[in-house]
Amino acid sequence: MSKRIFYPLFLLLIPLVGMTITDKVNWSPFDFIIMGSLLIFLSIGINFVNNRLKNLKNRVLYIGILVLIFMLVWVELAVGVFGTPFAGS
Helix, strand or coil, X not given: CCHHHHXXXXXXXXXXXXXXXXXXXXXXXXXHHHHHHHHHHHHHHHHHHHHHCXXXXXXXXXXXXXXXXXXXXXXXXXXXXXXCCCCCC
């Protein structure tokens, strides 16, 4: 497994810096763990698709599906759009 899978974790610096600047960003350590695991799973999935598929059209399709699933889970955890029991609201 390459180190580039962990590069998306640098995106977690954005809420960390936001927490130090303003009181409007309020993440718990659990929030960082959940978002970090979502980012890791997304990057592993993208890396898997890039290594397995040679056709660019299929690659774009599957990566788009992975990103869409990631966004839906993220939105559900943040604001509870679908009203599932594990929603954030």
